[in-house]
Amino acid sequence: MLTEQEQFERIAMPHLAALLRVARRLASEPASAEDLVQETMLLAWRGFQGFEPGTNVRAWLFRILFNAFYGEGRRAQRAQEWMSQRPASHSPASTVVDAKVQEAVEIAEALQALATEQRSVLLLCVVEGFTCQEAAGILNVPIGTVMSRLSRARQELRTRLAPLAKEAYR
Amino acid sequence: MTDDELDQRVRASILSEELDTAPLERSIRARMSKRWMPRWAVAMAAGLALIVAGGFAYRQLFGSRTPPVCVAAARDHSTEVANGLPREWLSDVPAIQSLAVKHGIPAEAITALHATGYRLERGRLCFLKNEIFLHLVYTKGDEVFSVYLRRRDPEKGFGPSIRETSFDTEELAYFQTNRLTAVFVDEQSKEEALAFARAGLNSFTVAAL
Numbered sequence: 001m002l003t004e005q006e007q008f009e010r011i012a013m014p015h016l017a018a019l020l021r022v023a024r025r026l027a028s029e030p031a032s033a034e035d036l037v038q039e040t041m042l043l044a045w046r047g048f049q050g051f052e053p054g055t056n057v058r059a060w061l062f063r064i065l066f067n068a069f070y071g072e073g074r075r076a077q078r079a080q081e082w083m084s085q086r087p088a089s090h091s092p093a094s095t096v097v098d099a100k101v102q103e104a105v106e107i108a109e110a111l112q113a114l115a116t117e118q119r120s121v122l123l124l125c126v127v128e129g130f131t132c133q134e135a136a137g138i139l140n141v142p143i144g145t146v147m148s149r150l151s152r153a154r155q156e157l158r159t160r161l162a163p164l165a166k167e168a169y170r
Numbered sequence: 171m172t173d174d175e176l177d178q179r180v181r182a183s184i185l186s187e188e189l190d191t192a193p194l195e196r197s198i199r200a201r202m203s204k205r206w207m208p209r210w211a212v213a214m215a216a217g218l219a220l221i222v223a224g225g226f227a228y229r230q231l232f233g234s235r236t237p238p239v240c241v242a243a244a245r246d247h248s249t250e251v252a253n254g255l256p257r258e259w260l261s262d263v264p265a266i267q268s269l270a271v272k273h274g275i276p277a278e279a280i281t282a283l284h285a286t287g288y289r290l291e292r293g294r295l296c297f298l299k300n301e302i303f304l305h306l307v308y309t310k311g312d313e314v315f316s317v318y319l320r321r322r323d324p325e326k327g328f329g330p331s332i333r334e335t336s337f338d339t340e341e342l343a344y345f346q347t348n349r350l351t352a353v354f355v356d357e358q359s360k361e362e363a364l365a366f367a368r369a370g371l372n373s374f375t376v377a378a379l
Contacts, residue, residue: 005202016191016198021184034194039378041198046330046347047375050368060376067378107183126177127184157180158171 008048011057012041018058019065022123025111026069040065059130063138066120110160118153121146236335237328237344239318240353242298244340247316247355250296251307259292259307266293270304274321279350282373283308283317288366303353313362317370318353322346332367334360343367347374 002010019040023033043064044051051060111119124135125146132150136143171179236244249255260266263284267277273295284290288308296305296318303318323346332345341360344353345367352370356363 008202009199013195013198016195017189020189020191020194021187025184037194038198038201042201043348043375043378045202047371049330049332050370050372050375052368052372063376064378067376071378103179104183104186107180111180122180123184127181154173154176158176161171161176161179 004048005045008045012044012061015058015061016041018128019061022062022128023065023069025119025123026116036065036069039068043068056134058128059134059138062124062128062130063140066139106161110157113160114153114156118149118156121149122153122157125150236337236342238299239301239351240335240342240344241337243303243316243318243353243355244337244342246296246298246305246318247340247357248338250305251314251316252357257294259294261292263290266290266304266306269293269295270319273302273304275304275319276349276379278377279319279374279379280306282377282379283370285373286366286369288315288369308366310362310366313356313359315363315366316355317366318355320351322349323351330371332364332371334364336360345371347371347379349379350374 016037019037020033023036023040024030027033027036040061044061047064051057111122114122120139121135124130124138125132130138132143132146136146139146250257260269263280267280270280270293271277280290283306288310291307291309291314293304293306296303298318301320301323303320306317306319308315308317328344328346328351330345330347332343334341334343336342339357340355341358341363342353342355343360343363343366344351346352352367352374354363354367354370356366
């Protein structure tokens with residue numbers, strides 16, 4: 001017979017990497033991302049009694065993560081952190097030896113340049129594989145909003161990554 | 171670049187990143203089980219445990235096991251809802267939310283409870299043990315529930331676990347989250363009160379309340 005904590009760990013811990021991956025692209029620095037994931041997991045653990053077994057635990061955890069991120073009081077602080085954050089400089093002179101590394105840097109910068117709302121939708125739908133309907137539930141917005149944010153995010157990324165695409169297809 | 175090509179590049183780039191979650195996992199497990207404590211904290215915890223045990227023994231011998239605020243909530247539900255005393259209630263959700271915010275309860279709490287599938291009928295402020303609570307009346311089918319909300323009060327002494335109790339004919343379930351104290355009351359059915367409290371706790375959890 002598993003204890004409640006063991007049950008929680010068994011169903012929630014496998015999603016830690018996915019939560020951290022998304023948190024790192026929401027928060028301004030790795031330490032804030034880890035704090036956000038810790039906060040999410042502890043909130044989930046405290047509210048585990050209310051979790052309905054058999055429902056989508058991954059979507060449940062991501063909802064908590066995004067609500068914690070957008071939570072009252074933190075919104076302004078995180079926005080400020082975000083504003084003060086300088087994207088990693090990437091000049092032509094930088095010594096990038098590997099094309100894949102260069103592409104990863106370009107994509108990371110293009111992602112960070114997106115508005116948080118667009119980035120959130122892109123991370124959920126494109127990277128984490130949630131449907132638009134599921135992303136709408138996680139972000140607590142209508143599905144139409146998710147679809148339009150996703151479309152705008154793709155358009156923006158495409159513009160920013162266009163030089164890279166030319167390189168790739170040259 | 172098509173949408174599929176773009177998605178594939180972004181996905182491949184992000185998923186190729188190596189993440190070491192082991193330290194984070196260890197830290198979460200430690201905070202969940204709270205196994206690690208410095209000596210002074212152990213001594214303090216032991217002292218606290220003695221006080222709590224003493225208080226518990228006192229309550230077992232001389233007091234009611236139902237927290238006073240729950241007794242007050244059961245009485246209020248019986249008077250105001252079951253017996254339907256004529257009172258002024260608000261039925262407009264934004265007006266109820268605005269009333270909540272004035273008293274330190276986040277408006278999201280009302281939205282979160284709405285997501286449980288129970289129907290909000292009306293709301294008003296009330297006093298339970300000289301403290302202001304937001305009294306909300308919900309229905310589901312023929313069942314009528316009262317939910318009493320107040321911002322978290324550490325002195326209440328109840329935590330995130332849902333507890334149940336009864337007083338007269340009222341069945342109650344109650345808990346505290348990081349930000350809220352919540353008491354759910356239903357006449358007759360303990361299961362219904364617990365089910366609503368579980369749904370409420372889940373909604374508050376996902377809303378990070």
